[in-house]
Amino acid sequence: MTVSFGPMEIRKKGSNSQQEQAACSQVSALKIDVFLYATLSKYLPEGSTNRSTTLNLPEGAIVRDIIEALGVPEMSVKLIFINGSHARMETPLSENDRIGLFPPVGGG
Amino acid sequence: MNPSGSRSALADAIRKRAGSVTDAAGKTVRTISISDAKSAASEGKAQDIPIGDVYCRALEEEIWPLCYIRNRGSISSQEQLRLAQSRVTIVGAGGLGGYVIELLARIGIGFLAVIDSDGFDESNLNRQLLSDLDAIGRNKADRAKQRVKAVNPAVSVAAHAVRMTEENALTLLEGCHAAVDGLDNLESRRLLHSTCRLLHIPMIHGTISGFEGRLMTLFPEDPPREDLFDADGEATAESILGTPPLAPAVIGSLQAMEVIKVLLGRGQPFQGKMLWADLENGLLEPFSFSPLSNDS
Numbered sequence: 001m002t003v004s005f006g007p008m009e010i011r012k013k014g015s016n017s018q019q020e021q022a023a024c025s026q027v028s029a030l031k032i033d034v035f036l037y038a039t040l041s042k043y044l045p046e047g048s049t050n051r052s053t054t055l056n057l058p059e060g061a062i063v064r065d066i067i068e069a070l071g072v073p074e075m076s077v078k079l080i081f082i083n084g085s086h087a088r089m090e091t092p093l094s095e096n097d098r099i100g101l102f103p104p105v106g107g108g
Numbered sequence: 109m110n111p112s113g114s115r116s117a118l119a120d121a122i123r124k125r126a127g128s129v130t131d132a133a134g135k136t137v138r139t140i141s142i143s144d145a146k147s148a149a150s151e152g153k154a155q156d157i158p159i160g161d162v163y164c165r166a167l168e169e170e171i172w173p174l175c176y177i178r179n180r181g182s183i184s185s186q187e188q189l190r191l192a193q194s195r196v197t198i199v200g201a202g203g204l205g206g207y208v209i210e211l212l213a214r215i216g217i218g219f220l221a222v223i224d225s226d227g228f229d230e231s232n233l234n235r236q237l238l239s240d241l242d243a244i245g246r247n248k249a250d251r252a253k254q255r256v257k258a259v260n261p262a263v264s265v266a267a268h269a270v271r272m273t274e275e276n277a278l279t280l281l282e283g284c285h286a287a288v289d290g291l292d293n294l295e296s297r298r299l300l301h302s303t304c305r306l307l308h309i310p311m312i313h314g315t316i317s318g319f320e321g322r323l324m325t326l327f328p329e330d331p332p333r334e335d336l337f338d339a340d341g342e343a344t345a346e347s348i349l350g351t352p353p354l355a356p357a358v359i360g361s362l363q364a365m366e367v368i369k370v371l372l373g374r375g376q377p378f379q380g381k382m383l384w385a386d387l388e389n390g391l392l393e394p395f396s397f398s399p400l401s402n403d404s
Contacts, residue, residue, distance in 0.1 A: 037320065037384065037386070038317050038318060038320050038345035038349060039317070039345040039348050039349060050389055051386070051389060075340060075341075075342055076342055078335065078338055078339070078340075078342075079335065079336070079382075079395075081395045081396075084393070084394065084395055084396055085395075085396050085397075085398075086395070086396065086397045086398060100384075100393075100395060102384075103342070103344075103345050104294065104338065104339040104340070104342050104343075104344045104345065105315045105316070105317045105320075105321075105322065105344055105345045105346065106291075106292065106293050106294045106297070106315055106317075106337075106339065106344035106345075106346060107203070107292060107315055107316040107317045107321075107344070107345070107346025107351045108200055108202055108203055108204045108205070108289070108290050108291050108292040108314070108315060108316065108356075
């Protein structure tokens with residue numbers, strides 16, 4: 001399932017004026033596949049399957065924009081991977097990236 | 109008798125008792141049963157030689173202990189000997205640890221140290237292999253020792269009914285060739301990680317929550333991976349999703365396989381990459397960390 005979060009949904013510092021918002025809405029969108037594991041899967045939109053969802057985010061978006069769009073508390077995300085490689089909250093996203101997010105896990 | 113004479117006498121006693129089987133390729137393989145190994149161990153001795161030593165001597169002669177004959181084909185006699193001469197420490201003998209201990213005993217690791225201060229309770233019965241109704245209230249490390257002795261008396265077990273702490277961790281882990289994470293909390297894992305790095309021991313990390321789990325082998329030469337063990341006050345996933353019995357069996361098996369890879373220098377350990385297993389959705393996915401630095 002695809003959920004679109006247009007540029008307006010992404011909080012941009014200093015983009016409060018109508019002019020800036022208009023500029024922001026014109027940037028091209030990135031299609032990002034997000035996979036949420038273990039307890040994080042509860043933040044997937046209803047109807048999501050295979051523990052993933054697809055987001056449309058503006059050019060220049062970073063990992064933190066994903067968790068803000070989905071309402072995942074930042075403290076709950078302990079490991080981040082982009083296309084299977086370790087990443088950080090500030091890592092910029094590219095078209096068709098696959099993002100995996102993991103909470104803390106400690107059972108044995 | 110001098111040591112070489114004693115070795116030679118033991119080899120003679122083993123050869124005299126060896127039987128044989130024919131494998132699928134028509135090759136004759138010499139074998140020794142446990143009763144014959146025990147008999148060889150006591151021949152002309154005031155004190156019996158440990159059965160594990162008899163098996164090692166037999167393997168040097170390419171005589172297979174019958175209990176390992178079905179390892180043959182995937183493991184050479186020299187590799188079986190190497191396993192028999194290896195020392196592995198398992199920290200935690202619960203869900204993961206129980207499976208790891210069982211598998212390492214059956215494949216024939218020579219020495220297992222098991223560390224666990226807890227006793228079994230009823231809530232362990234859904235997943236912890238070493239638990240049963242008779243074991244309720246009994247210490248998990250002691251129970252592991254009893255179980256291994258019943259399965260494979262050639263494996264020596266040191267049961268440490270203590271909690272691993274900063275004070276005792278170095279002493280408990282020193283001298284082992286690999287350490288297995290069978291722990292149930294992140295704080296103890298951080299301690300195991302740092303202790304293994306100090307002692308230059310590979311740590312076989314595993315953890316589970318719900319129908320999911322992960323695995324990673326942390327080599328001492330790799331960048332530290334504290335971020336695997338950071339909860340930062342957050343509830344860990346298993347406290348919410350519980351711990352049904354499937355993930356411990358799968359991750360425990362994968363951990364035992366990592367031990368074998370590490371000890372024999374074979375295959376592709378999960379070094380620098382974390383394997384995530386999602387059993388419910390049928391996913392097994394590797395996730396890579398940068399090999400150059402701690403990139404967190």
